[in-house]
Amino acid sequence: MNDRYLCALRREPVDCTPIWIMRQAGRYLPEYRATRARAGSFLALAKTPELACEVTLQPLDRFALDAAILFSDILTVPDAMGLGLYFAEGEGPKFERPLRDAASIEKLAVPDMETELGYVMDAVRLIRRELHGRVPLIGFSGSPWTLACYMIEGGGSDGFARVRALAYENPTLLHRLLATTTAAVIAYLKAQAAAGAQALQVFDTWGGLLSPRLYREFSLRYLQQIAEAVAGLEPPLILFGKGTGQFAAELAATGCAAVGLDWTTDLASARAACGDRVALQGNLDPTVLAASPEVIEREAKGVLDSFGVGSGHIFNLGHGITPDINPEHVAVLVDAVHRFSRRSGDG
Numbered sequence: 193m194n195d196r197y198l199c200a201l202r203r204e205p206v207d208c209t210p211i212w213i214m215r216q217a218g219r220y221l222p223e224y225r226a227t228r229a230r231a232g233s234f235l236a237l238a239k240t241p242e243l244a245c246e247v248t249l250q251p252l253d254r255f256a257l258d259a260a261i262l263f264s265d266i267l268t269v270p271d272a273m274g275l276g277l278y279f280a281e282g283e284g285p286k287f288e289r290p291l292r293d294a295a296s297i298e299k300l301a302v303p304d305m306e307t308e309l310g311y312v313m314d315a316v317r318l319i320r321r322e323l324h325g326r327v328p329l330i331g332f333s334g335s336p337w338t339l340a341c342y343m344i345e346g347g348g349s350d351g352f353a354r355v356r357a358l359a360y361e362n363p364t365l366l367h368r369l370l371a372t373t374t375a376a377v378i379a380y381l382k383a384q385a386a387a388g389a390q391a392l393q394v395f396d397t398w399g400g401l402l403s404p405r406l407y408r409e410f411s412l413r414y415l416q417q418i419a420e421a422v423a424g425l426e427p428p429l430i431l432f433g434k435g436t437g438q439f440a441a442e443l444a445a446t447g448c449a450a451v452g453l454d455w456t457t458d459l460a461s462a463r464a465a466c467g468d469r470v471a472l473q474g475n476l477d478p479t480v481l482a483a484s485p486e487v488i489e490r491e492a493k494g495v496l497d498s499f500g501v502g503s504g505h506i507f508n509l510g511h512g513i514t515p516d517i518n519p520e521h522v523a524v525l526v527d528a529v530h531r532f533s534r535r536s537g538d539g
């Protein structure tokens with residue numbers, strides 16, 4: 193029913209700028225914390241389609257968001273590849289078997305999507321059914337580079353020094369890992385599209401850790417392969433990167449439908465660099481949501497103004513919403529974006 197988001201991705205006229213929020217189902221919502229407590233753990237939540245569906249819909253019941261995003265995690269793919277994902281209390285995601293030698297990289301294989309990742313596809317099908325067409329559903333994957341960061345490091349890290357050292361010391365081995373991971377990402381995105389995902393976003397959260405030369409070699413090259421592989425599918429592709437705004441034109445040239453930007457890039461410059469090849473998604477600094485409603489409204493207007501007039505803007509934060517945010521501030525933001533961008537009836 194509300195297809196503003198898909199229209200904006202196609203750069204078609206919309207009645208107002210669509211908005212969704214990265215990590216919109218998450219710990220800042222008391223109802224999420226309650227469902228998570230009921231599930232027992234994050235992984236139980238993500239691996240039980242009924243619960244994943246429940247938390248996916250929670251933010252939509254509270255706010256007038258223009259898209260739903262599958263509740264899952266980028267690390268489900270390496271988990272299905274045999275790395276053993278677990279969450280140490282208060283420490284974030286970790287792998288039992290991180291990739292620490294050539295042999296473990298060489299024996300990696302693309303997992304079967306309907307068996308090893310069947311719970312994700314079941315969640316996509318269930319969410320589509322429960323949405324009744326209210327808003328489109330976004331499926332997603334991590335980028336090959338960002339997944340490789342976690343697979344080599346074994347968990348989160350300040351600078352992912354191990355994988356970056358590998359890029360200099362043994363590029364062939366890293367390319368081998370990225371090639372297998374890219375094949376898995378492509379199969380994962382295609383399976384989500386077949387299960388009913390209406391848009392596909394790739395998160396390259398750690399692309400900005402690389403020098404420009406290494407970014408092009410170890411991240412962009414594989415994003416290009418993904419864009420080519422999904423080009424024939426119905427769902428449009430969004431390439432989000434953190435710290436990769438200087439590559440916006442190169443990301444646009446991959447053939448994706450939209451480029452997602454963090455708050456360190458000016459939307460006007462990105463738009464000038466990309467021309468009208470793609471839509472742009474972003475890019476409010478997530479910390480603005482901790483400020484007063486007046487500041488939130490002012491900054492939301494600033495982001496809308498920086499994109500300027502015309503279609504092809506999807507409002508979002510420049511990165512995920514943090515657990516400390518007051519949900520009422522999200523309502524202020526969603527309302528402000530719709531109100532300030534409302535086009536008059538005559539055009």
Ligand code: 1CP
Pocket residue numbers: 213214215216217218219228234261262263264265266267284285332347348349395397511512
């Ligand atoms: O409940 C909890 O405490 C677990 C926190 C949590 C949540 C809510 C994790 C662990 N994952 C998620 C869900 C999640 N992850 C979504 C859900 C859909 C949504 O509402 O947006 C998505 C899209 C992700 C994607 C994801 N996971 C990314 C890429 C996007 C980004 O934020 O940069 C990354 C890097 C991860 C890894 C991950 N999973 C979880 C955590 C805490 C992290 C970050 C680890 C780190 O590097 O510090």
